[in-house]
Amino acid sequence: MASSLVILDTVFVVLGLYILRRYLTNRFQPPLPPGPRGLPIVGNVLDMPSSYEWLTTAEWTKRWGDIIHVDVLGQHFVFLxxxxxxxxxxxxxxxxxxxxxxxxxxGELVGWDASLGLSQYNDRFKESRRYYSRVIGTKSALRPFHELIETEIYKLLKRLMYTPENLHEHVQKTASAIILKIAYGYSVLEGKDPYVDMVDKAMESFNATTTPGAFLVDILPILRYVPSWVPGAKFKGLAAAWRADVMEMVETPFAMVKQQMHEGTAVSSYTKNLLETGTLTAEKEDIIKWSAASIYGAGTETTVATINSFFLAMTMFPDIQQKAQEEMDRVVGKDRLPTFADRENLPYVEAVVNEVLRHNPVAPLGVPHSTSQDDIYKGYFIPKDTIVVSNIWALLHDPEIYPDPSAFNPDRYLGPNPDRNPREFAFGFGRR
Incomplete structure (x- = not known):
């Protein structure tokens, strides 16, 4: 009996100290940024939209300002x-x-945490960035790939001429062809290609598993230890299948390059050029392998979405299409196709591209960041491990920066006082 009382007293003391600590912390630290009032325990779960989140949080700014905090089951989010x-x-x-x-x-179960996109800001991430800067990180480094890009674009035009109804598939294939060639020196086949299919299959798992809160195990990580046979643990089977797809995407083309190098048939590529830099440790070889795979993930979907947005804009605004075509005919003529060498002489076409990036950004909420330590900004407390989201759509539709933001108007970037280049916002912020 006495032993039970001692245990009970200890529990009450610990609970009391915990409550006191929470009280003192809340009493003396600055407030969190404003936002919709949440419910006990679940926070703002019911406030979070399931689609077009950028429009919802942009609407919230009318009430709570430009910095908004929400709490989803204990996870802090800050929207900028x-x-x-x-x-x-x-x-x-x-x-x-x-x-x-x-x-x-x-990340942990499917394996995407080894990719550059989900990697934490650590030595592995910095090494990957160094590799990128050495091979594809500058305009001069990319210049050797101009001919490849032009060739694939010509193939795209030919495909569109015969089967324009398959626009999306043609654009997808073109983006895949360019990036697989850059990353691995691989030339895709006409029609169905096994490497394109393999990579696209793996990328489906990335989209399905990296939406915050998409799986309960992301909210309660301890569930990752639940055996797969337990009712409700279907996610374990999905994770195993998706992990196999991801590892096939990462390992197969990398092994192909190494085999071709052994046979002396490998062509120049990101992977080959880095493997030739000297004796590599197993760790650095793994970084090369995953960084090559990340090129596809980072580049293909954004490229496809941007090109699709361009076609949509040209369909919706035929007067702008005509004006761009007139500039193209005047500068390039009608007896050849344009090349990269013509780009500097096509200011209106360049402005059209910029307006496509601004008007319909492919990543309206960017890629979320996470704080590595507590911070205080403008009198607000931002806790460690807060997910920080920049509303890129809101920035690109800010009337203070882009007057009449709903209008598709390439002329805004021309003349003596052009609007800000949307590339400053469209591709994200910070060291990554």
Missing amino acids: HSADDVTALLDKRSTKYSGRPRFTMG
């Missing part, structure tokens, strides 16, 4: 809606804001 705030936090305080959210399902 102004260029000044995004620059101040993700650029100027990048040492604190360069982490990535941890996805138990997509």
Whole structure:
């Protein structure tokens, strides 16, 4: 009996100390940024939209301002809606804001945490960035690939001429062909290609498993230890199948390059050029392998979405299409196709591309960052491990930066006082 009382007293003491600590912490630390009031335990689960989140949080700014906080089952989110705030936090305080959210399902169980997109800001990430800068990180480094890109674009035009109804599939194949050639020196086949199918299959798992809250195990990571035979643990089987797809995507083309190098048939590529830099440790070889796979994940879907947006815009705004075509005919003529060498002489076409990036951004909420330590900004407390989201759509539709933001108007980038280049916002912020 006495022993039970001692245990009970200990529990009450520990509970009391915990409550006191929470009280003192809340009493003396600055407030969290404003946002919709949540419910006990679940927080703002019911406030979070399931689609077009960028429009919802942009609407919230009318009530709570440009910095908005929500709590989803204990996970802090901060949404940023102004260029000044995004620059101040993700650029100027990048040492604190360069982490990535941890996805138990997509990262740990499926394996995407080894990719550059979900890697934390650590030595592995920095080594991957060094590899990128050496091979494809500058305009001059990419110049040797101009001929490849032009050739694949000509193939795209030919496919569109015969089967224009398959626009999306043609654009997807073109983007895949360019990036697989750059990453591995691989030339895709006409029709169905096994490497394109393999990579696209693996990328489906990335999209399915890296949406915050998509799987309960992301909210309660301890569930990853639940055996797969337990009712409700279907996610374990999905994770195993998706992990196999991911590892096939990462290992197969890398092994192909190494085999071709052994046979003396390998052509220049990101992977081959890095493997030739000297004796590599197993760790560095693994970084090369995953960084090559990340090129596809980072480049293909965004490229496809941007080109599709371009076709949509030209369909919706035929007067702008005609104006761009007139410039093309005037500069390039009608007896050849344009090349990269013509780009600097096509300012209106360049402005059209910029307006496509602004008007319909392919990643309206960017890629979320995560704080590596507590921070205080504008009198608000931003806890460690907060997921920080920049509303890129809101920045690109800010009437203070882009007057009449709903209008598709390439002329805004021309003349003596052009609007800001949307490339400053469209591709994200900070060290990553």
